Amino acid sequence: MNVAVAKTGKGRAVSDLFTSAEGRLPGSSAVTAVRREAFETYERLGLPHRRIEEWKYTDLRALVGEVLTLAAAPDAAALKRAADAVKAHAIDGARKLVLVDGVFAADLSDVKALASEAGFKTLRETLDKDAGLLKTASTDAVIALNAAMATDGVVLSIADGAKLSAPIQIIHIATASSASAFTRSQVTIGNDARATIVESFVAAGSKAYQVNDAVIVSVGNNADVAHIRLMDDAPDAVNVSSHFVTIGANVKFNFFNMTTGAAVSRLQGFITLAGEGSELSANGVNLLQKTEHGDTTLVVDHAVPNCVSREIFRAVIDDRAHSVFQGRIIVRPDAQKTDGKMMTRALLLSDEAEADNKPELEIFADDVSCGHGATAGALDDSLLFYLKARGLPEKQAQALLIQAFVGEAIEQIADDGLREHVIGIAEHWLERRS
Amino acid sequence: MALLEVKDLKVRVEEREILHGLTLTVNEGEIHAIMGPNGSGKSTLSHVIAGKPGYEVTDGQILFRGEDLLEMSPDMRAAKGVFLAFQYPVEIPGVATMNFLRTALNAQRKARGEDEYSTPDFLKKVREVSKSLNIPQDMLKRGVNVGFSGGEKKRNEVLQMALFEPSLCILDEMDSGLDIDALRIAADGVNALHSPKRAMVVITHYQRLLNYIVPDVVHVMSKGRVVKSGGKELALELEASGYAQFEDAA
Numbered sequence: 001m002n003v004a005v006a007k008t009g010k011g012r013a014v015s016d017l018f019t020s021a022e023g024r025l026p027g028s029s030a031v032t033a034v035r036r037e038a039f040e041t042y043e044r045l046g047l048p049h050r051r052i053e054e055w056k057y058t059d060l061r062a063l064v065g066e067v068l069t070l071a072a073a074p075d076a077a078a079l080k081r082a083a084d085a086v087k088a089h090a091i092d093g094a095r096k097l098v099l100v101d102g103v104f105a106a107d108l109s110d111v112k113a114l115a116s117e118a119g120f121k122t123l124r125e126t127l128d129k130d131a132g133l134l135k136t137a138s139t140d141a142v143i144a145l146n147a148a149m150a151t152d153g154v155v156l157s158i159a160d161g162a163k164l165s166a167p168i169q170i171i172h173i174a175t176a177s178s179a180s181a182f183t184r185s186q187v188t189i190g191n192d193a194r195a196t197i198v199e200s201f202v203a204a205g206s207k208a209y210q211v212n213d214a215v216i217v218s219v220g221n222n223a224d225v226a227h228i229r230l231m232d233d234a235p236d237a238v239n240v241s242s243h244f245v246t247i248g249a250n251v252k253f254n255f256f257n258m259t260t261g262a263a264v265s266r267l268q269g270f271i272t273l274a275g276e277g278s279e280l281s282a283n284g285v286n287l288l289q290k291t292e293h294g295d296t297t298l299v300v301d302h303a304v305p306n307c308v309s310r311e312i313f314r315a316v317i318d319d320r321a322h323s324v325f326q327g328r329i330i331v332r333p334d335a336q337k338t339d340g341k342m343m344t345r346a347l348l349l350s351d352e353a354e355a356d357n358k359p360e361l362e363i364f365a366d367d368v369s370c371g372h373g374a375t376a377g378a379l380d381d382s383l384l385f386y387l388k389a390r391g392l393p394e395k396q397a398q399a400l401l402i403q404a405f406v407g408e409a410i411e412q413i414a415d416d417g418l419r420e421h422v423i424g425i426a427e428h429w430l431e432r433r434s
Numbered sequence: 435m436a437l438l439e440v441k442d443l444k445v446r447v448e449e450r451e452i453l454h455g456l457t458l459t460v461n462e463g464e465i466h467a468i469m470g471p472n473g474s475g476k477s478t479l480s481h482v483i484a485g486k487p488g489y490e491v492t493d494g495q496i497l498f499r500g501e502d503l504l505e506m507s508p509d510m511r512a513a514k515g516v517f518l519a520f521q522y523p524v525e526i527p528g529v530a531t532m533n534f535l536r537t538a539l540n541a542q543r544k545a546r547g548e549d550e551y552s553t554p555d556f557l558k559k560v561r562e563v564s565k566s567l568n569i570p571q572d573m574l575k576r577g578v579n580v581g582f583s584g585g586e587k588k589r590n591e592v593l594q595m596a597l598f599e600p601s602l603c604i605l606d607e608m609d610s611g612l613d614i615d616a617l618r619i620a621a622d623g624v625n626a627l628h629s630p631k632r633a634m635v636v637i638t639h640y641q642r643l644l645n646y647i648v649p650d651v652v653h654v655m656s657k658g659r660v661v662k663s664g665g666k667e668l669a670l671e672l673e674a675s676g677y678a679q680f681e682d683a684a
Contacts, residue, residue, distance in 0.1 A: 380524075381487070382524050383524050383526055385486055385487065385508065386520065386523070386524045386526070387526075387534075387538070388485070388507070388508040388509045388512075389484050389485070389486075389508050389509075389511075389512055389518055389520075390509075390512055390534075390538040390542075390594065390598070391509050391512035391513050391538045391539070391541045391542035391545065391598070392509055392537060392538055392541050393507070393509045393541065393545075394507070394509070396537070396541060397509075400529055400533075400534070400537060401526070401529070403528070403529075404526065404527060404528025404529045404577075405528065407528045408528060
């Protein structure tokens with residue numbers, strides 16, 4: 001296995017990445033042992049490349065080349081910039097948990113307000129008691145690297161029967177340029193609970209940074225959960241995020257991902273329907289321009305009978321941008337009466353834009369209803385002309401049609417306020433474009 | 435000054451010339467009917483006036499209040515007061531009719547340097563206009579033309595005409611796909627909008643529509659030219675004897 005390309009620009013061996021960071025990585029010796037093992041996995045595999053099937057369209061060796069050294073812990077000036085970014089990106093009424101360059105920032109967070117509704121600790125505080133937080137079933141190299149390098153994260157637990165009165169917003173802010181941040185969080189939602197979790201990724205004046213985040217979510221029975229991820233990292237940043245979600249019985253889980261930033265991004269979600277009678281609605285929009293590369297990879301695993309999954313993804317791709325959607329639906333042998341549908345559409349705004357769609361159905365049960373559909377195309381000229389003939393200038397006519405196109409995914413967001421917020425992000429992107 | 439002057443217009447689509455030197459003058463307040471067989475270039479003329487891409491003007495001029503229309507983008511033509519009622523209005527899923535109407539009206543006003551309508555003012559105006567045309571409010575909440583019947587689509591075109599207050603309305607085969615009741619409702623809408631300041635150009639294959647919208651001038655088109663012009667009685671003459679008599683004249 002060639003790991004040479006995973007060397008840093010200064011030619012140091014990849015293991016220096018870990019060695020030089022080790023002093024900053026929290027955890028007892030037991031934790032360090034887990035980290036070392038994870039790092040060895042990463043070192044053996046190197047950055048994913050196109051010959052690994054799951055990474056066929058997102059060759060990190062070609063697109064990213066090297067993993068940058070760990071960002072320094074934020075100083076006062078960085079925290080000041082982060083505070084401004086928090087103001088700009090906070091959702092009205094949400095309880096904020098802020099991570100700056102991979103370090104939890106208590107002063108920018110609403111820990112007190114949250115305390116009455118949810119249990120909260122940082123990853124740093126929790127690791128010694130539970131080194132298992134760094135373990136997942138995955139053998140993916142970027143997830144192994146995340147386990148090795150995670151500096152902090154949030155560990156949330158929402159008790160049985162708790163109904164959160166406001167969304168919890170985890171805001172990741174990058175203030176350091178040309179450095180990387182690794183975060184790992186865990187969200188545990190009890191039986192009969194109701195919660196809305198929002199994740200935001202933004203820059204505060206930083207450039208060319210890298211984000212590697214992992215979130216482990218487990219949802220108890222009869223819970224009602226909304227999980228919204230808004231990734232608007234700097235245009236030259238890299239964001240690779242992994243979600244592991246396990247859903248109990250009779251749950252309503254409403255997921256939405258919005259990608260509007262980063263030069264290279266990938267969200268890989270592994271969602272397991274582990275209890276009967278649950279409904280998963282997983283949707284997303286990629287808005288990409290210039291040479292941005294945005295990948296959404298979603299594996300929905302129907303492990304038990306009688307669950308419903310619906311996926312609606314839309315990509316709007318301008319200039320020479322490249323959008324990837326890989327959706328796999330697995331129906332295990334016992335998962336009879338599974339109802340799984342996946343629909344993905346790409347809108348190409350330029351001749352050089354590229355969309356790759358890879359839907360996969362792996363069905364091992366015989367009494368199921370599963371399907372997928374994928375389309376790619378340009379804006380309809382006859383619709384554009386109609387709008388122009390009614391007085392809309394070209395860009396405005398395009399914007400109206402693009403909003404309608406992404407609207408089909410955005411309207412799946414159940415919460416009115418969050419839906420309006422996401423519509424606002426799309427409008428802002430369209431204004432930036434024109 | 436004439437409202438619309440089309441002078442010796444020659445138009446190609448790909449390599450084929452469709453209009454071979456068409457001349458037409460429309461003054462404020464006049465209703466003109468353009469009749470002709472299929473393939474005579476009627477719809478091409480309406481598309482070129484509105485600015486639809488895909489047509490190459492090789493010669494001639496189109497002046498609107500003396501200004502060169504061919505130099506303007508389609509949205510600018512709309513802002514200047516040119517309105518094309520489409521033969522087949524398109525369906526635009528996901529764009530609510532109300533949002534579309536407000537965006538379009540304000541875009542036109544902005545282009546003319548006028549103040550944009552506030553939401554309450556716009557709502558008031560659209561309610562007035564839709565009431566006068568018997569258009570139910572729930573139609574305005576749906577996607578533009580989505581799931582509309584043929585008659586509803588044409589009424590939506592008339593609604594836009596009423597809202598945008600253009601000075602030149604071109605009705606392209608307004609009667610196609612309409613039964614007689616829907617046709618009468620749409621034509622009543624058009625007649626209500628006719629004014630001494632607003633001209634109408636009614637493009638139609640059949641005389642039937644002209645029972646409802648009575649023209650001042652009738653033009654017969656054949657093979658890319660206007661071959662005869664006359665009063666409203668010319669339409670009846672055509673209905674009786676057909677277009678064949680003009681084929682040679684072209």
